[in-house]
Amino acid sequence: MEAAAANFHPDADTSLYKDDGVAAKRLLKELEDHRLLEKHHWFSLFNTRQREEALMLFDVLMNSKTWETAVNNAAYFRERVNEGEFVYALYAAVIHSSLGEGIVLPPLYEVTPHMFTNSEVIQKAYTAKMTQTPGKFRMEFTGSQKNPEQRVAYFGEDIGMNVHHVTWHLDFPFWWNDAYGYHLDRKGELFFWAHHQLTVRFDAERLSNNLDVVDELYWDKPIKEGFAPHTTYRYGGEFPTRPDNARFEDVDGIVRVRDMIIHETRIRDAIAQGYITAADGTKIDIRNSEGIDHLGDIIESSLYSPNAQYYGCLLYTSRSGVPIDMKLVLAVLCLAVGASAWPHLVNDNPADLAHRQQTVNRLLYRSTEPLRFDELEAAAANFHPDADTSLYKDSGVAVKRLLKELEDHRLLEKHHWFSLFNTRQREEALMLFDVLMNCKTWATAVKNAAYFRERVNEGEFVYALYAAVIHSNLGEGIVLPPLYEVTPHLFTNSEVIQKAYTAQMTQTPGKFRIEFTGSKKNPEQRVAYFGEDIGMNVHHVTWHLDFPFWWNDAYGYHLDRKGELFFWAHHQLTVRFDAERLSNNLDVVDELYWDKPIKEGFAPHTTYRYGGEFPTRPDNARFEDVDGIVRVRDMIIHETRIRDAIAQGYITAVDGTKIDIRNSEGIDHLGDIIESSFYSPNARYYGSLHNDAHVILGRQADPHGKFNLPPSVMEHFETATRDPAFFRLHKYMDNIFKEHKDSLPPYTAEEIGFPGVQLTRVGVEGKLETFFEDYEFDLKMAVDSSESANEVDVSAAVSRLNHNDFTYKFDIKSNAAKPAVVRVFLCPRRDSNGIIYTFEEGRWNCIEMDKFWTKLRRGANVIRRKSSDSSVTVPDVPSFQTLITEADKAVAGNSGFDFAHYARSCGIPNRMLLPKGSETGMEFALVVSVTDGASDEQHDALEDATTESHTQCGIH
Ligand SMILES: [Cu+2]
Structure with missing residues (x-):
């Protein structure tokens, strides 16, 4: 057959055909003209053109006079047309051609199993193949028992009944x-x-x-x-879902x-x-x-x-006809943002940085597979976490609690999705975090990490380890590998993940291009490069790791101005998104309303490593209560209470005392109650507007739990910004914060004036120019490997926004030597209709570009500040492989390990400092202020810190 595919010329002898080769010539012409559907693409008989193509081949086979001619043609075209079209044409020909008489067609559920098998089972089969481990997997019928339709799923999903239906339509097409x-x-x-x-x-x-x-x-x-079909195409992602009560x-x-x-x-x-x-x-x-x-x-x-x-x-x-297709689908000076240092706790006997980095690399390496490094394997096998409770600051309380849960088999299984917004799963992850935070020494922390890595859910482990490295003094200086290489599923489209699986299964290395989600028919697609930027996603998840809503000061210290930074980081995310929208001729984001439809739908094209696809939401979905979790009316009541507090100027604490918010701490309290964090003075009364909003918005695809869908993109900080509704949600919160800001009296000239100092000129050296560039990251951790299956190199290529470096030049005159704070903002000048914003409208849209401390000399000062030094941003994190290679080299004594520059990944990626703008240029106002830095003088660290993204993320 291979020979036939290679050497047969379908149109060489037209006497082989009943139609003198008309059908064969037609199909060959289409092939030569490259008009045929590519291979490795879905095929649907209901797609007019795809059906035509399949039928052209069917026609050739039907016109073959002899068995041999038919086989030669089948072999020839099998290698050249889309597989789905080929299979369809061959089945139809065997049924309808006299040459096919007596041949038994193999059951389609074994020929094209994707069409007959749940994606959960397909996923397990992939893992089996990738790891070269045979397996037999149980298929559950689609949906949950909360869905009455599930009772009869055994009928509609019966593979024999499915074959009956497709075969009937093959017999009588x-x-x-x-x-x-x-x-x-x-x-x-x-x-x-x-x-x-x-x-x-x-x-x-x-x-x-x-x-x-x-x-x-x-x-x-x-x-x-x-x-919700829970079914995946072999090529082309998930089958779409449809919520209850969709309208045509x-x-x-x-x-x-x-x-x-x-x-x-x-x-x-x-x-x-x-x-x-x-x-x-x-x-x-x-x-x-x-x-x-x-x-x-x-x-x-x-x-x-x-x-x-x-x-x-x-x-x-x-x-x-079912509508599931989603239409192929400066006055900002009022803030002195938090920058108080997190305390440096006493660091007893730590391993050197290179060793610590190497260990963290190894703990995170292929987190879904067993440990493969001797020392860590030994710890996982032989360490008894509670054998010596003097190893712990809390005398082993935390570790005993976690061990008890483990013994009682109450912990989440491995190979299951993990969401921080799931209360029980969060509790479990935090139990492990608590153990790690209470370890007195590095050695104890490592042994515990190794021990529990092999016993708790991988998602919980990765979260607990990231949080501990960030918050424990033992983690100081360690660079956490970019999450998009540690848990690539949360950052990569399912189409690309699928290709990586195929690469591993066939042992063929590959580099795959990630396209942004959605089609160009969706205006939101124009700004998908922002919400889906892997660096922006890492910024968001890292910010929430730096300032977790669950943080309890009992862990060792207070997170200064957490509530205020919650406001500020999300405000900046919101205005940056709006600036990108204006750059793409889109209106700025409107806020979310609980009683109006959610205008934009979203299809994430993203798959969990375990547990199927992320749910989709059609356009104009209306909010429904999420059973057992949150009701729409709760949201409205909590919003009302928060806005009452703003109007009255005070928050009511649990004990009934009033906390004044018409002062510089007010925004911090408001942030705490809105998020709501553990710091909220009255969570029972004010609720958890932010977290509940993420959940209620995320669950609208399956509010009653009927379809057994896993959590949505909104329920992970890694993925939330992918959904355009995320920005609607944050515009809604941002407007509540604005209501508070607007209730404050303006600053007085005395408060913000800087007598004797004059900013005489601002210049920019270098062109403010943006561009898209290709970036490659590793997908190795997305695929499964084992001792019997070699690892192959797989990577993703993605387009990212970047800009040329530039330098600000400030001419400042001063009548004396004094410390000063320089703030730089970039403010869109016109709305989407080209109308110039008034100062009052425009100020709220300003993007913070930089903020730094400097010492002015008496007389003329020329201060140059590079865009790459911005305190808003972080540089690109080195790849996981670079961290592995460099730490290994340093441990072997061949070099030092100096990655201090990358120790923080919370800020906005520096390459996204400038909004995209437009080809013809876009107007922005550059707003600069110089104020008295005397009151911040005690923070020497700030004056040295040029690369840390303290503006949004504080210092630690
Ligand atoms: Cu957030």
Whole structure:
């Protein structure tokens, strides 16, 4: 067959064909012109062009005079056309060609298993293949028991029933043309009968399960039952889901709802009148024994329909008619942002930095697989965490608690998704964090980490370890590897993950391009480069690791101005997003309303490592209560109480005391109650507006838990900014903060004036120019490996925003030597209609570019400040592989390990310092202020700190 595929010339001898090679020549021409669908792409018979292609091949096979000719053609085209088209054409030909007589077609569920198997099971099969470990996996029917429809899923998902249905349609294809050689007798009648029987059998199964029989579909009523298929294409991502009660919408360019209604009306007219009107105007009587056959033909509608133009294609357009496609889818001086140092705790006997870095690398290396480094393996096997409680600051309380949970089998299994917004999962991760924070020595922390790495859920382990490295003095100086290389699933489209799996399964290295989610028909796609930027995602998750909402000062210290930084970091995220929108001719983000539809839907194209796809949400979904977690009215009540506090100027604490917020600490308290963090003075009263909003927004695809969907992108800081609704949500919070800011009296000239100092000139050296560049990151941790399967190199290439470096030049005159603080803001000048913002409107949209301390000399000062030194940003984190290589070299004594520059990854990526702007240039106002730095003089660290992103992330 390989020889036939290589050497056969389909059109060399046209006498081999019944049609003198017409069909073969047509298909060859399409092939030569590169018009055929690529390989490794989904195929759907309902896609007109794809069907045409499959049928061209079918035609060639049907016209082959001999078995040998058919086989040579099949082998030749198998290597050249899309696989789905090939399989379809071959099945149809074996069924319909006389040459195929007696051949048993293998069960399709074993030929194309993706179409018959849940994605959870497919995923396990991939892992088995990647690790060369045989396996047998249990398939569960789709959905949860909360969904009554799940009771009859065994019928609709029965692989034999599925084969029946597809085979019936292969035996009696709607596209059948008698020119293929014969007439399919009573096709229309059998169409009715086979589907009638399918319907009544389904009803009988429903009655067997105490369900009502099926009600019919109405074009003008909601589609009552939603559906989440938990099924993945071999190529092309997940099958789409549909929430409950979706309303039909026209499918652009394909079919409108009104078409369905008109065609139905015409068909029912025919029934009422007793005749069908053929294309030539003649009447075909249907009040006889052939009538049902004609009706079947027009309803299906098959090529046998006497008048498809008039009666339409009711059946097959209705399938695509489901609306799940998502339409292919300066006054800012009022802030002196927190920068108080986190205390440096006494560091007893730590290993040197290189050793510590190496150990952390090893603990995080392939976190879903067993440890593979001797020392750590030994600790995992032989260490007894509670054998010597003097190793712990808390005398072993935390470690005993975690061990007890482990013994009682209460901990989340491995190979399961983990979400910080899941209360129990967070508790578990924090129990481990607590153990690590209480270890007196580095050695104890490492042994515990190794021991629990092998015993707790991987997601919980990675979270606890990241948080401990950041917050424990033992972690000082360690560079945490970029999360997009440690847990790539949360940063990479499923299409690319899929390709990485194939690369590992076939042991073929590969580099795969990540496209931003969605199609160009979605205006939101224009700014997807921002919300999906892997560096921006790392900024967001790291900020929340630096300032966790669950932080309790009992861990050892107070996180200074956490509430204020919560406001400021998210305000900056919001205004930066708006600046990107304006750069792309989009209006700024509108806020979220609990009682209005969520305008933008979102299809994340992202898959969990374990647990299937991230849920999608169609456009204009309306908020529903999330069962057992949060109700819409709770959100409204909590918002009202928070806004009452703003209007009244005080927060009511748990004990009834009033906490004044019309002062410089007010914003900090407000941040605490809105997030809400553990610092909230009254969480019971003010609720958790931010966290609940993430959950309620995220769960709208499955608010009642019917479809067994895993948490959404909104329920992970890594992925939240991918969803445009994230920015709506934060605009909503930002406006609440603004209400508070607007309630404060303006600063006085005395407060912000700087007598004797004058900023006389501001210049910029270098062009303010942005561009997109390709960036490559490693996907090795996305695939499974084992001792019996070699690791292959797999990586992703993604387009990222970057800019040329530039330098500010400030000319400042001073009447004396004094410390000063320079702040730089970049403010969009015009709204999306080109109207210049008033000062009052514009100030709230300013992007903070830099803030630094400097010492002015008496007289003229020329201060140059490089864009790369911005205190808002961080440089690119070195790759995980670089960290491994460099730490290993340093441990071997071949070099030092000096990555202090990268020890923090909380700030905004420096390459995103400037908003994209536009090709023709975009107007911004550059706003600079110089104020008295005397009151900050005691923070020497700040004056040295040029690379730390303290502006949004504080110092530690
Ligand atoms: Cu956030």
